[in-house]
Amino acid sequence: MNIVEFLQDLMSQVPALVQPLIVALAAAIPFVEGELASVLGVWAGLNPFVAFLAAVAGNFMSVFVVVGFGARIRSAIVDRRARQRELVNADGTTASAPAAGAEVVKPESKGRQRFRRFLVRFGVPGASILGPLALPTQFTSAMLVATGVSKAWILLWQAVAIVLWTGATTAVAAGVLALVAG
Structure with missing residues (x-):
């Protein structure tokens, strides 16, 4: 039995209304995402x-x-x-914290430095559209949120990339299936 027949047999045991929900749940998993979930759905017999x-x-x-929770976490931090950074003196006045040079500053990791260069070079649209070649969209979104990019901007470009x-x-999966089943 080949993989297409196996998937079709498996999906035929599930009610028709539940089949798209299975594809949607699979698409929510990092590394599976929409790309692989749609392929599996098409090969399982769903309308493309x-x-x-x-x-x-x-x-x-x-x-x-991820963007919603990430933005809330970033805001809290x-x-x-x-x-x-604000120190309250005994008389109630505020004074700023020690100079930036006196604070302990952690160096950025190599991965974060690479991502920051990538973001500067291609912007949010480029990072969103090219990001799935290297990382799941959930990871890219979390990194964009961590850098302080607007939630709306991230969601817009991630939606474009996902679509x-x-x-x-x-389209490729439907074409391959048509050729194989032909």
């Missing part, structure tokens, strides 16, 4: 358009959650650091 929509929705929802990559892989 349904597989595409389910995979895009599942992948985008996971990115939305930035606020905490700002409060720590582009998932659309391309869905």
Whole structure:
């Protein structure tokens, strides 16, 4: 039995309304994402358009959650650091913390330095569209949030990237299936 027949047999045991939900759940998993989930959905017998929509929705929802929580975490960290920098004197006046040179500054990791150079070179659109070649969209989104990029900007360009990559892989999967089943 080949993989296509196995997937079709497996999906035939699940109600038709649940099949897109399975594709969406698979798309929410990093490294599977919309690209592989849509391929699996098409090969399992789903309509390519349904597989595409389910995979895009599942992948985008996971990115939305990562960006939402990541932004809240970043905001809390930035606020905490700002409060720590202000020292309250005995008379109630505030004074700034010791000079930046006196603070312990951790050097950036090599990976973070590479990502920052990549972000400067290509911007958020480039990092979002080219990012899936190296990292899952959830990881790219988390790194963009950590650098302070706007949530709306991240979500917009991640949506564009998810639609582009998932659309391309869905089309290829449908084409390959048509050739094989031909």
